Amino acid sequence: MSAQPLPPVVRRAIDAANAADTQAFLDSFATDGAVDDWGRLFYGPDAIRAWSDREFIGVRVSLTVTGARQSGDTTTVSAQVGGDGFNGPSGFAFTTAGDGITLMRITG
Incomplete structure (x- = not known):
């Protein structure tokens, strides 16, 4: 996977996670955005916050991007x-619309 530049909204989400900034992470999502964590779906800011508090930012996640590729409105990040x-x-697929993430799918 090549190291293509990340779309600004994807970069903001990753930077927010690395900074333990839950609100900035949530702000990177569209109003109706969702997280798919291996088939467990979390829709909307309240559900995403609860998931993140338990399993992402709440456990002091750090993400070092090792590669990225773009296909249409989806950016896949290693x-x-x-x-x-x-x-x-691990892998993450970020589907975006405008300046918001509509789906962050953990892919492996």
Whole structure:
């Protein structure tokens, strides 16, 4: 996977997660945005916040981007994940519309 520049909204979401800034992370999503964590779906800011508090920013996630590719409105990012939760390589697919993430799917 090549290291293409990330769309600004995807970069904002990753930077917010790395800064433990939950509000900035939530602000990167469209109003009706969602997270798909291996088939578990979290719709809207309240559900995304609860998920993140338990399993993402709340466990001090860190994301080091190792590659990215763009296909239409979806940016697939490879990252090395660290923190107090899952650690290791993972993939994230960010589907965007305008300046908001409509879906962040954890892919592996």
